[in-house]
Amino acid sequence: MNAAPTPRAAGGCGSATCQCAGEAAASAAAPAAVPAINGITLLAAGERLDPDGLRERAWGELLRQEAVRQGLLPRHPELSAPALTASDQQAIQQLLDEAVPIRMPDDEECRRWYEANRARFIEGRQAHVRHILFAVTDGVDVHALVRRAEQALLELTRKDAPPARFGELARELSNCPSGADGGDLGWITPEDCAPELTQELFDLHEPRQGLGLHPRLVHSRYGFHIVEVLGRKQGRQLAYDQVREGVAAELAQRSRATALHQYIRLLAGQALVEGIDLEGATTPLVQ
Template identity: 55%
Template sequence: MHTETAPSATASQGCGSGACQCAGAAPMAAQPVAQVNGIALHAPGQRPDTPTLRELAYTELLRQQAVQAGLLPHHPGPDALSAPELGDAERKVIEAMVDEEVRTPQPSEDEGRRYYEAHKPQFVVGQALHVRHILFAVTPGVNVQALTVHAERALLELSHKGVHPERFAQLAAELSNCPSSAQGGDLGWIGPDDCAPELATELFHLQHAQTGTGVHPRLFHTRFGFHIIDVLERRSGRQPDYEEVRERIAALLTMQSRARALHQYMSLLVGRAQVEGIELEGADSPLVQ
């Protein structure tokens, strides 16, 4: 006997078409509205990306602090429970408040000298390297592990003592994802400001980077991918005295000190607030940078 079964309560619901994607699709859960002390940062049903949401949260924290200090008026009206968009005048008030509340200690002469002694290569002027490289670019969807193995094999071949002098240029032409591959990977003479910061640190700013030529014994990893680096020639440059770079070091240490103070200030505001729907740490808002 044929018996009809009632559809299960857990069966997927759809429009009935086999070609339709809605069959079996679970309804999406509504994203909670992120709030700071009960003030919504976005409309229900909307969800800004994480960096934007954090910026909105930090800005609202600062606005509420300015209201509490009597520097900005309360936010009245039917939208009082939503974070208002700030105009230039309000932003200037907040910036002035932050400047007043966040004190940045000035670095001492001893601190400046200690920094100079610990980072001397950073201040060398006139240094340059004649460099060639092979770039194994990390692009979306690439198998990074396989790419690393491929790059390591090429580096191993180029590191052998008996390798032919022309082999680097040949491999650069075959493997490199940089336009310099047409010149055998030759980048010409470069200084610290002519390459990615990661390369500049390794090639110019570290103590071990001050001498020697030839193929570097390990891969360099930058935002662009993996590099095999061959230093052909070098100009050592000149090490300036501390007095020549005193103002530059003072500005650098002041900037670092202000960044720490701003982070502590924002962390204090976050710790006092009731924040829902987003994780906050320190000072990522452009208003306090």
């Protein structure tokens, strides 16, 4: 008769020499690492922050420590991150101004960007729009919401759909207050819209195109929209010389934002980061 099998150790493979059960138990019992930057903890005892708030504090502590290293701030005697004072923030701003100076684009860069984005420099553009909003809120079944929106859009695209049907569906289904008016938003400008709608309604169309019911749902930060453009006012194209200063300022801001992001990720890559994922950079700052 064969010997009875040796009972498996709880959580392990059952081998007499196996240590996986003990390792698993130790791993399960190990507390989560305290969020810290180079040994300086980011949270006071009992304090909690949401992930974005904790990440923002970590970036601030990274910059504060770099300002200390460069002699712009005195050393902090405690092992927990201090709240940044106005003088701390001023020193950090000095650090950033020296590490990532503003680079103004030349005229060729500005002109090239203007030509590639001419639609952004049309003054007086307007569109008469109505929409049906299917809002994405906490707990909503997004797949079911999209299916309902697509069913409504399909109904409106049928050749036999009565003209009044859009307004009826807007009053029945739309989560926007405009639903009470059949979804009518009136005459709107690019500045009146969420960026996603501005791109869809104004930036993706030639001046004399884009009237009628959009053949697909438009996705914005608010949810899914069925959109119909009832009319357009084309506006007037601004000349390059009229917008050159604004173009230069925007390009400089974009360039510096990218460089600042690279710089702070470089600091993260050089630091001992515990208990928080900052995805530190491993490549040098690109000026």
